[in-house]
Amino acid sequence: MRDPFYPILSVAGLTKNFGGLVAVQDVNFKAQRSKITSIIGPNGAGKSTLFNLVSGTLPLDAGMVTFNGSNVTGWPVHTLNRAGLARSFQITTLFPDLDVFENLRLGAQTQDLSAKGFLPLRHKKQATIKAEKLMERFDLQDKAHILAGTLSHGEQRKLEIAVALASEPKLLLLDEPTQGMSHGDTLEAEELIKDVSSGISVMLIEHDIDMVMGISDWIVVMHQGRKLFEGKPEIVRDNPDVRKAYLGEN
Amino acid sequence: MDIIQFVLVPQILNGLTIGIAVVLVALGMTIIFGLLDVINMAHGEFYALGGYLAISLLACGMNFWVTLLAVPLLMLPVGYLTERFFIQRVFHSQDRHILTLLLTLGISIILQDIFKLGYGPNTLRVQMPISGGTEFFGVFLPNYRAFILVTGSLIILGTWFLIYKTSLGAMIRASAFDKEMAGSLGVPVRQIYAGTFAFGVALAGVSGVLLAPLYSVFPTMGHDFILMAFVVVIVGGMGSLVGTVVAGLLLTQVQSISSLFISPALAEPLVFSIMIVVLIFRPQGLFGKIGTG
Amino acid sequence: MTQKTHTIAVPRIVSKNNAGHFMAVVLAVAALVFYLIGVVIGEVFYFRLACEALIFSGLAMSVDILLGYTGLLSLGQALFFGLGAYTSTLLLRDWQTGFWLALIGSLLITAPISLLCGLIAIRARGVYFVLITFGLAQVAAKSVYNVRELGASDGLTGVSVVTADFLLFKVNLGHAPSLFLLMMVLTLSTYFILDYLMHLPFGRLLHAVRSNESRVPFLGFNPQVYKIIAYILAAEIAALFGAFYPMLRGFVSPELLFFDTSTNAVIACIIGGVGTLIGPIFGSLVFTTVKSIVGSYTEYHVLVIGTLFMLAVVFFPKGIAGYFKSRYDLLHRKRENS
Numbered sequence: 001m002r003d004p005f006y007p008i009l010s011v012a013g014l015t016k017n018f019g020g021l022v023a024v025q026d027v028n029f030k031a032q033r034s035k036i037t038s039i040i041g042p043n044g045a046g047k048s049t050l051f052n053l054v055s056g057t058l059p060l061d062a063g064m065v066t067f068n069g070s071n072v073t074g075w076p077v078h079t080l081n082r083a084g085l086a087r088s089f090q091i092t093t094l095f096p097d098l099d100v101f102e103n104l105r106l107g108a109q110t111q112d113l114s115a116k117g118f119l120p121l122r123h124k125k126q127a128t129i130k131a132e133k134l135m136e137r138f139d140l141q142d143k144a145h146i147l148a149g150t151l152s153h154g155e156q157r158k159l160e161i162a163v164a165l166a167s168e169p170k171l172l173l174l175d176e177p178t179q180g181m182s183h184g185d186t187l188e189a190e191e192l193i194k195d196v197s198s199g200i201s202v203m204l205i206e207h208d209i210d211m212v213m214g215i216s217d218w219i220v221v222m223h224q225g226r227k228l229f230e231g232k233p234e235i236v237r238d239n240p241d242v243r244k245a246y247l248g249e250n
Numbered sequence: 251m252d253i254i255q256f257v258l259v260p261q262i263l264n265g266l267t268i269g270i271a272v273v274l275v276a277l278g279m280t281i282i283f284g285l286l287d288v289i290n291m292a293h294g295e296f297y298a299l300g301g302y303l304a305i306s307l308l309a310c311g312m313n314f315w316v317t318l319l320a321v322p323l324l325m326l327p328v329g330y331l332t333e334r335f336f337i338q339r340v341f342h343s344q345d346r347h348i349l350t351l352l353l354t355l356g357i358s359i360i361l362q363d364i365f366k367l368g369y370g371p372n373t374l375r376v377q378m379p380i381s382g383g384t385e386f387f388g389v390f391l392p393n394y395r396a397f398i399l400v401t402g403s404l405i406i407l408g409t410w411f412l413i414y415k416t417s418l419g420a421m422i423r424a425s426a427f428d429k430e431m432a433g434s435l436g437v438p439v440r441q442i443y444a445g446t447f448a449f450g451v452a453l454a455g456v457s458g459v460l461l462a463p464l465y466s467v468f469p470t471m472g473h474d475f476i477l478m479a480f481v482v483v484i485v486g487g488m489g490s491l492v493g494t495v496v497a498g499l500l501l502t503q504v505q506s507i508s509s510l511f512i513s514p515a516l517a518e519p520l521v522f523s524i525m526i527v528v529l530i531f532r533p534q535g536l537f538g539k540i541g542t543g
Numbered sequence: 544m545t546q547k548t549h550t551i552a553v554p555r556i557v558s559k560n561n562a563g564h565f566m567a568v569v570l571a572v573a574a575l576v577f578y579l580i581g582v583v584i585g586e587v588f589y590f591r592l593a594c595e596a597l598i599f600s601g602l603a604m605s606v607d608i609l610l611g612y613t614g615l616l617s618l619g620q621a622l623f624f625g626l627g628a629y630t631s632t633l634l635l636r637d638w639q640t641g642f643w644l645a646l647i648g649s650l651l652i653t654a655p656i657s658l659l660c661g662l663i664a665i666r667a668r669g670v671y672f673v674l675i676t677f678g679l680a681q682v683a684a685k686s687v688y689n690v691r692e693l694g695a696s697d698g699l700t701g702v703s704v705v706t707a708d709f710l711l712f713k714v715n716l717g718h719a720p721s722l723f724l725l726m727m728v729l730t731l732s733t734y735f736i737l738d739y740l741m742h743l744p745f746g747r748l749l750h751a752v753r754s755n756e757s758r759v760p761f762l763g764f765n766p767q768v769y770k771i772i773a774y775i776l777a778a779e780i781a782a783l784f785g786a787f788y789p790m791l792r793g794f795v796s797p798e799l800l801f802f803d804t805s806t807n808a809v810i811a812c813i814i815g816g817v818g819t820l821i822g823p824i825f826g827s828l829v830f831t832t833v834k835s836i837v838g839s840y841t842e843y844h845v846l847v848i849g850t851l852f853m854l855a856v857v858f859f860p861k862g863i864a865g866y867f868k869s870r871y872d873l874l875h876r877k878r879e880n881s
Contacts, residue, residue: 078759109762356853
C-alpha cells in the first residue's frame, strides 16, 4: 500500500538556463496534498520560471518533476492538464473574444475524456452545469454573456482562477493571483483561494507577503534562481537570510 | 568545358539577374513585414504598377533613364497613401495580421483589373535601353543584364546602408523592435510606418521598371512573380535583409540551374519544397528580423 | 434569466432564436420560389448560374471553418476544390463510376492529401500558415497546368450527363432545375451539419484555438490535433462541392485550382460574414450575382467585387450575416421585453 499522504508534487534538481543565464538552479521541494504551498522571493528570483517548468510550459534542462506519484518530466502541457495539473497566468490572457460562460465551459469540458470533443451530448450538459456552478461560486453570473476581454482586471483574475478550477484539477498553480488587484479584491481572492484549497492542493506565487503569510501552509523562498529556505510561515518570517534577501532587494 | 562556357555560366548569370530582381521585390516585402508585421499581398501589383508607369512615361516621350528615377518617386506617395488610408485603418484591431492581408489582397485584385482596363490585357513590350553585349573571359553577357546586376546591387547596398547606417534607419529599427518605446523616445512612429511602406513599394516599382525590357509588362506579371518573392522572404526569415539577399540569390540559382536538368515546370515546385523543409526545421527562416539582429 | 439560457445550450438541428438558422430557412423558401418561377418561365440559364453559386458556396463555407472558427486564413482552398473536381471528372469519364462513387472517391482521395498538407501547414502560425496554403495550392495548380495526362492548360472535357440514384427516385443532373434542387439540399444540409459540429465541444475548442491558441493546452487539449481535424474537414467540404463541378459543367480546367478561385471563396466568405457558415452561402450568391450583372456590361467585374470586398473588410467586418444577426437579435429582444 502506498502512503496516502505522499506529496502531490515533488521536484528534484530542477534547473533551467536561458542562454548563459541561470534562471533556476537545482531546486528541490515538495508540495503536500490539500495544502497551500507558496513560492516567494524578490523579482528575478526564478519563481515564474519555476512555475513554467512545473506546468510543462517550458522544457527543463535538468531535474525531475513527480506529480501525483508519476514522473511527469517532459510531459506536454495538455497531457499534464489531463492528469490533473492546472495553472493560471500572471498576465491574464484567457479567451478574450469568448464570453465568461464559454470560457468556463471550455475549462469544464476537459474532464470529458471519452467525448474527445465530438460525441455524446450528455457530456456537454455536464460541462454546462459545471460552468454555471462556477459562475455562482465566483459571483460571475451577471457577466455570463460578457466577453472575457472586456471584464475588469479583478474580474479577469477571478475568471482566470475559475477556468483553471473548471477542469477539477488535483493541483492548482496560481501565478500571482492578486497581482494588480485592489485591497478589497485581494481579501476576496484570499477567501476564494482558502475556499478552493479545502478540496485540492494549491501552489501559488505571490508578492503580497501579508497574504502569503496568512494563507500558506508551507513557503518556499527563492533567491537568484536557488531555493533559499523553506518552512512554515512563522519560521520563514523570522529567518534572517530571508529578511536579508528581501530587504537587500527593496 | 564548352558546356560550362556556353551553358552553365550563362545560365548562372541569367539566374543572377533574376535573383537580383527577386531580391529587390522581396526586399520591400520583407522590410514592410519586419516593421509593420504586414504581409503585403499587393506587392506584386506594385511591381507591375512600376512597369505600367514606365510604359506611360516612355509613351510620353520620356527617356528610359529618367523613367527609372521618376517611377520610384511616383510610387512613394502611392505607398504612403496606401498605408495611411488602408493599413492604418485596421492596424489596431486584434486580427490585424489577417485584416491587413485581406486589404492588400483586395488592392491587388483591384489593381490587376485597373491594369487591364487602362492598358488592355495584352503583353506590352519595352525596348531595350542598352543593346549589345560584352564578352567576359569568353562568356557573353548582354549589356542590359550587366546594368541590372550593377544597379540592383547598388540599390540593395543602399537599402542596407539606409537601414543600418543612418539615423533614419536607427529609428526604423527601433520602431520595429518596440514601437511603444520608440514612440516614447520621440520617434515619429506613424510617419516611419507610412514612410517605410512607401519605401518598400518604391523598391517594387523600381524593379518593375528595371525588368520591363527583359520580361515585358502584362497585368498578371506581379502575381506570377510573387510566389517566388514569398518563398525568398520566408526562407530568408521574414523581416531580415541579409536573409532575403542570401535566399533570393540562392533560390533563383537553384531554379535556374535545375531547369537545365529537369523540366522548368518542375523547378518551381522544387524551390517550394526547399521552403517547406526550411519551415519544418527553422520556422523563423534562416536569419532574424530587422529589429532583433 | 441567465440560468435559463444556459441550460438550453444543447444545440438542436434547427433551433428557435438563431439568426443563422432563420436565414437558412429564408434561403430555402426563396429557393423554392425561385424554382417555381424558373420552372414556369422555363429559363435554364439562371438555374445553372445558381448551381454554380451554390457549388462555390461550399468552398466559401470551407474557408469559413478555417477562418471563422479556427482563426486560420487559407488562401489555398482551391487546391482541394480542384482535387475534388478533377477526381470526380476522372471517375465519371474514364471509369464510368457514376454519381455516388465519384463523390466517395473524391472524398477518399482528399483525406490523405489534406492530412499531408495539413501537417505541413499547421506547423506554421499566423501569416506563415497563409503563405504555405497559398504556396501549396500554387504548386498544385502549376503542376496540373503542366501535366498532359490531366489535360494541361485545357483541362478535362467530355463528362457526360450524370444521373444520381437515391433508391426511391432518380435525379437527372443534366436537368438544371433538378440539379438546382439537389444543390440546394446539399448546401443547406452541409450548413446545418457544420453548424451542429461547431456547437459540439469540438467546435467550441476550435473557437478557443481561434481566440487564444496558446491557452488551449492548459485546458487539456492539444490545439494541433484540433487544427488538423478542422483542416481536413474544410478540405473535405471543398472537395465534395468541387466534385459537383464537372456534373454541372461537363468539364474541369486548371483555373479551378488557381489563386483566383481561392480568393473568390475568401471574398464570398468575408462579404457574407465570417464565422457564421450561413454568411458564406449568401456571400457566394451575392458574388455570383454581382459577377453576372456587372459582367454583362463590362468584363472588369473584379473591380466592383474587389471594391465591395475592401469596403466589407473596413466597414462591415461582420458581413451580411453579421449585420442581419444584430438586427435579428435586437428584434427578438424587443419582442421578449414587450
